[in-house]
Amino acid sequence: xxxxxxxxxxxxxVGCEACTVACNAEWSVxxxxxxxxxxxxxxxxxxxxxxxxxxxxQCNQCDRPPCAEACPSGATSQGADGIVRVDKDLCIxxxxxxxxxxxxxxxxxxATKKVDKCDFCLPRIARGEQPVCVTTCTAHAKxxxxxxxxxxxVFRLVYAxxxxxxxxxxxxxxPNVYYLGKPESLALVATSFPPxxxxxxxxxxxxxxxxxxxxxxxxxxTFLGQAVAFFTQLAKGENDFED
Amino acid sequence: MTGFSRxxxxxxxxxxxxxxxxxxxxxxxxHPPGWHGGERVLxxxxxxxxxxxxxGVLASVSEGKVVRLEGNPDHPLTQGRLCARGNAxxxxxxxxxxLKFPLLRTGKRGEGQFKRATWDEALDFLALxxxxxxxxxxxxxxxxxxxxxxxxxxGTLMKAYGTPNSAEPSFAQCRGPRDVGYSLTFGQGLGSPxxxxxxxxxxIVLIGSHxxxxxxxxxxxxxxxxxxxxxxxxxxxxxxxxxxxxxxxxLPIRPGTDIALLLAWMNVLIAERLYDQPxxxxxxxxxxxxxxxxxxxxxxxxxxxxxxxxxQIRETARAMGQAKPAxxxxxxxxxxxxxxxxxxxRAMAILTALLGSWGRKGGIFLPxxxxxxxxxxxxxxxxxxxxxxxxxxxxxxxxxxxGVTNGLVDATLSGDPYPIKAWIVYGQNVIESIPQPKRTLxxxxxxxxxxxxxxxPVDQIDYADVVLPExxxxxxxxxxxxxxxxxxxxxxxxxxVIEPLYESKxxxxxxxxxxxxxxxxxxxxxxxxxxxxxxxxxxxGINTLELHNRGAIAFPGRPYIEDRSPDDEPLFNTTSGKxxxxxxxxxxxxxxxxxxxTNVTDPPKGFLRLIYGRAPVHSFARxxxxxxxxxxxxxNEAWIHTRTAAELQVHDGDRVPFENDExxxxxxxxxxxxxxxxxxxxxxxxxxxxxxxxxxxxxxxxASDTSLMSRVKVDPxxxxxxxxxxxxxxxxx
Numbered sequence: 002x003x004x005x006x007x008x009x010x011x012x013x014x015v016g017c018e019a020c021t022v023a024c025n026a027e028w029s030v031x032x033x034x035x036x037x038x039x040x041x042x043x044x045x046x047x048x049x050x051x052x053x054x055x056x057x058x059q060c061n062q063c064d065r066p067p068c069a070e071a072c073p074s075g076a077t078s079q080g081a082d083g084i085v086r087v088d089k090d091l092c093i094x095x096x097x098x099x100x101x102x103x104x105x106x107x108x109x110x111x112a113t114k115k116v117d118k119c120d121f122c123l124p125r126i127a128r129g130e131q132p133v134c135v136t137t138c139t140a141h142a143k144x145x146x147x148x149x150x151x152x153x154x155v156f157r158l159v160y161a162x163x164x165x166x167x168x169x170x171x172x173x174x175x176p177n178v179y180y181l182g183k184p185e186s187l188a189l190v191a192t193s194f195p196p197x198x199x200x201x202x203x204x205x206x207x208x209x210x211x212x213x214x215x216x217x218x219x220x221x222x223t224f225l226g227q228a229v230a231f232f233t234q235l236a237k238g239e240n241d242f243e244d
Numbered sequence: 245m246t247g248f249s250r251x252x253x254x255x256x257x258x259x260x261x262x263x264x265x266x267x268x269x270x271x272x273x274x275h276p277p278g279w280h281g282g283e284r285v286l287x288x289x290x291x292x293x294x295x296x297x298x299x300g301v302l303a304s305v306s307e308g309k310v311v312r313l314e315g316n317p318d319h320p321l322t323q324g325r326l327c328a329r330g331n332a333x334x335x336x337x338x339x340x341x342x343l344k345f346p347l348l349r350t351g352k353r354g355e356g357q358f359k360r361a362t363w364d365e366a367l368d369f370l371a372l373x374x375x376x377x378x379x380x381x382x383x384x385x386x387x388x389x390x391x392x393x394x395x396x397x398x399g400t401l402m403k404a405y406g407t408p409n410s411a412e413p414s415f416a417q418c419r420g421p422r423d424v425g426y427s428l429t430f431g432q433g434l435g436s437p438x439x440x441x442x443x444x445x446x447x448i449v450l451i452g453s454h455x456x457x458x459x460x461x462x463x464x465x466x467x468x469x470x471x472x473x474x475x476x477x478x479x480x481x482x483x484x485x486x487x488x489x490x491x492x493x494x495l496p497i498r499p500g501t502d503i504a505l506l507l508a509w510m511n512v513l514i515a516e517r518l519y520d521q522p523x524x525x526x527x528x529x530x531x532x533x534x535x536x537x538x539x540x541x542x543x544x545x546x547x548x549x550x551x552x553x554x555x556q557i558r559e560t561a562r563a564m565g566q567a568k569p570a571x572x573x574x575x576x577x578x579x580x581x582x583x584x585x586x587x588x589x590r591a592m593a594i595l596t597a598l599l600g601s602w603g604r605k606g607g608i609f610l611p612x613x614x615x616x617x618x619x620x621x622x623x624x625x626x627x628x629x630x631x632x633x634x635x636x637x638x639x640x641x642x643x644x645x646x647g648v649t650n651g652l653v654d655a656t657l658s659g660d661p662y663p664i665k666a667w668i669v670y671g672q673n674v675i676e677s678i679p680q681p682k683r684t685l686x687x688x689x690x691x692x693x694x695x696x697x698x699x700x701p702v703d704q705i706d707y708a709d710v711v712l713p714e715x716x717x718x719x720x721x722x723x724x725x726x727x728x729x730x731x732x733x734x735x736x737x738x739x740x741v742i743e744p745l746y747e748s749k750x751x752x753x754x755x756x757x758x759x760x761x762x763x764x765x766x767x768x769x770x771x772x773x774x775x776x777x778x779x780x781x782x783x784x785g786i787n788t789l790e791l792h793n794r795g796a797i798a799f800p801g802r803p804y805i806e807d808r809s810p811d812d813e814p815l816f817n818t819t820s821g822k823x824x825x826x827x828x829x830x831x832x833x834x835x836x837x838x839x840x841x842t843n844v845t846d847p848p849k850g851f852l853r854l855i856y857g858r859a860p861v862h863s864f865a866r867x868x869x870x871x872x873x874x875x876x877x878x879x880n881e882a883w884i885h886t887r888t889a890a891e892l893q894v895h896d897g898d899r900v901p902f903e904n905d906e907x908x909x910x911x912x913x914x915x916x917x918x919x920x921x922x923x924x925x926x927x928x929x930x931x932x933x934x935x936x937x938x939x940x941x942x943x944x945x946x947a948s949d950t951s952l953m954s955r956v957k958v959d960p961x962x963x964x965x966x967x968x969x970x971x972x973x974x975x976x977x
Contacts (some may be wrong), residue, residue: 012490015455015467015471015486016456016486017327017459017464017860018876019326019328019330021328021876022329022332022872022873023314024874026313027280027312028281029279032872033875045919047483048885048920048922048923050919051483051489052489053484064540079436085414124282135378136315136324137314137324139326139327139464139465139468140467141465149795186489193329208340
């Protein structure tokens with residue numbers, strides 16, 4: 002079992018937004034939206050005694066993800082590796098998960114009408130690569146790895162260096178995105194961009210019970226359609242299935 | 245989902261591989277194919293031109309389309325990292341606003357009325373005009389404004405045509421004073437990328453450099469690495485920059501008084517014997533004169549000028565003394581600020597020398613020059629009349645290689661020393677890059693011929709007679725790069741990743757075609773740019789196929805004094821062979837042989853000093869139209885201190901134009917009220933407020949700092965335009 006986590010060292014980060022643009026390019030995120038974004042705090046204090054901070058936000062792959070709870074179709078789920086994923090085929094674009102996310106990490110893609118968010122670059126991880134925000138980071142400020150692996154850099158940064166998560170007493174859903182920073186700067190980031198209370202659909206359970214079978218039915222129909230197309234193609238002798 | 249066929253894929257790869265060695269068609273890299281989403285893609289190595297830093301790129305190509313750019317892990321400088329702009333390069337390639345066809349002006353100059361022309365029509369017309377100008381006014385009447393390595397073939401053409409008048413803003417609007425000041429002191433300038441050993445440094449000193457907002461990938465990597473290894477940071481800046489927020493000491497200096505601070509630091513280092521005594525004794529001349537010169541420049545003296553506490557000046561000087569020689573006094577890049585900039589660069593160089601940091605680990609490291617091979621060319625014609633821009637004349641220390649742009653504007657306006665009748669502008673926006681844009685436009689009005697070679701319809705396009713659409717950096721060969729000022733020096737290639745889109749053409753092709761029409765073909769004795777490439781790189785033992793495949797080939801560097809070999813150039817290539825703390829060259833020119841603080845003029849009542857800088861997602865005025873980058877930063881903001889805003893009765897979020905004390909006015913810009921700036925300044929990010937209607941995303945967004953620069957203070961030594969001498973105020977509705 003793995004428990005994947007991301008650590009961003011805000012002492013190194015300069016807020017250059019290479020991560021945002023690389024991620025958008027890698028996953029064809031439309032301009033104006035992002036799976037990971039960089040925000041600067043207001044400058045706090047009185048001249049010349051000032052503090053400011055940079056926040057690098059992305060999906061926190063929470064241990065107890067409110068988005069999955071809110072999802073009526075079962076499209077959002079959590080894997081055994083802790084990564085929260087979206088099955089685009091099941092997503093109905095209802096945006097309940099967008100409202101439920103305490104970290105504002107989800108958006109509805111206007112082209113596909115489906116929800117999208119950071120999944121730590123799952124397909125890259127599966128190929129043994131690092132997430133693209135990590136590989137492009139100009140400041141080498143991002144670390145990705147497995148907290149179950151005691152030899153990993155993220156394990157060291159979290160358990161020895163004391164990287165911390167951004168959560169509050171009232172919103173504690175077990176985020177797996179951690180930050181290192183100067184204490185006053187990190188405190189400013191945490192108070193400037195706090196998680197908000199998840200907004201779950203009022204009649205969540207009842208809604209879900211009603212919708213899920215409908216979605217499965219719809220997906221089933223789509224699958225059936227594809228299967229018919231496949232066999233039609235076979236029958237016509239066209240084969241585009243070279244390895 | 246695109247189906248992937250291995251057979252088709254291998255076929256493409258083989259064809260592209262074969263062409264890489266011999267033709268100008270897109271090349272392919274030995275980098276293994278990769279993935280983009282669920283799609284298999286080819287990866288081609290080249291290098292980025294979203295700014296000028298020389299970062300290595302791998303382009304993912306699928307079915308003739310560039311689907312993704314990422315860092316080249318093999319690249320010695322950037323090792324796979326790429327900034328926001330680099331990652332957004334496909335946005336330039338596929339920008340719908342690109343110049344697509346050659347254009348010839350039909351309306352009046354400035355109206356922006358053109359007809360589409362064929363390349364033959366445009367080039368024939370241009371050749372006729374250039375021949376006529378040469379006959380009537382002499383070849384020197386043509387002035388060339390290049391930018392970037394893409395312009396080198398055109399540079400050869402201009403020299404062959406017979407004009408010495410070539411000037412890029414990278415000198416007189418950027419790093420000229422720095423390289424002149426360091427050359428006077430150490431016998432060589434810094435070059436680009438500047439060799440600052442940030443990752444090994446124990447103390448980094450930034451004088452107005454805003455690293456972090458000014459992003460060059462490998463420099464940010466080194467900066468962040470140095471900080472994470474415990475380097476201390478001093479940020480001297482009137483604004484609470486990203487770097488200031490990371491600093492151990494933020495010194496919000498009164499603008500224009502940096503020389504006083506630098507002299508006070510020297511005073512402490514010498515008075516308290518904290519300087520590197522053996523290094524100075526061995527390597528420097530003029531120490532006694534320097535010590536006498538700075539004796540009275542105490543921190544208490546500097547406090548009254550800089551508005552920084554004497555105790556803080558003393559404390560930071562001691563921190564330098566402790567960390568020496570592993571101190572980077574960052575020499576900066578854009579340093580044309582107040583007209584005394586060569587002298588400020590001298591002061592920074594002298595401070596570097598006192599700390600023993602030149603050629604030392606954690607300081608300024610030494611370049612390892614790579615000498616390109618040669619191509620035999622006919623002799624360039626000698627100009628009888630010499631340069632018109634003043635380089636080597638009224639600006640005695642100006643670079644004759646890079647030239648003085650504003651000197652060419654002056655000559656065009658005055659006809660002195662002789663009339664300038666044509667401008668060829670290549671890859672730069674002269675309205676935004678050169679201050680006093682009104683004068684620039686007046687100069688353009690006087691021309692017989694104005695030519696713009698560019699990728700996008702930049703601001704001066706409406707004033708052009710001929711517009712030639714260039715291919716982007718992803719569609720062309722440029723002259724290969726030889727980068728000595730890296731710890732591992734390297735040779736890098738820019739090669740076409742795909743064929744040029746529309747009717748755009750690579751710079752080398754345009755230059756060669758024009759040369760043919762001007763009877764100057766002998767200066768281009770090669771058929772294809774890879775033959776030119778081979779002639780330059782093969783003498784270094786480089787296999788051109790390997791260079792195409794890997795993108796860059798690195799060599800061992802000799803970055804520190806102890807690494808040097810007897811065959812190297814002298815360590816200090818000055819007249820005395822030593823570091824010149826005291827400059828006899830300056831004395832002979834009637835200038836201060838040791839830097840001296842001269843009074844800075846404060847803004848008149850009700851006005852603020854205009855300062856400006858960069859944002860990490862934009863380069864100059866080149867990237868504001870890029871879809872991905874525009875989405876992140878569509879416009880700039882005017883930073884104003886809380887109390888100043890209250891006095892001037894402007895509020896956070898107000899949208900107001902600014903005007904300067906000579907009546908120049910900007911487009912409206914959003915006000916950002918903050919504690920993070922001195923009360924006497926306003927700050928704008930450069931590059932916004934462009935007016936070209938052809939840039940449909942960028943046009944009219946934000947305010948141009950250049951539009952508010954009606955005044956400059958010219959550095960008498962090298963012609964640089966001090967640009968932080970303009971005073972502005974918000975104009976309320």
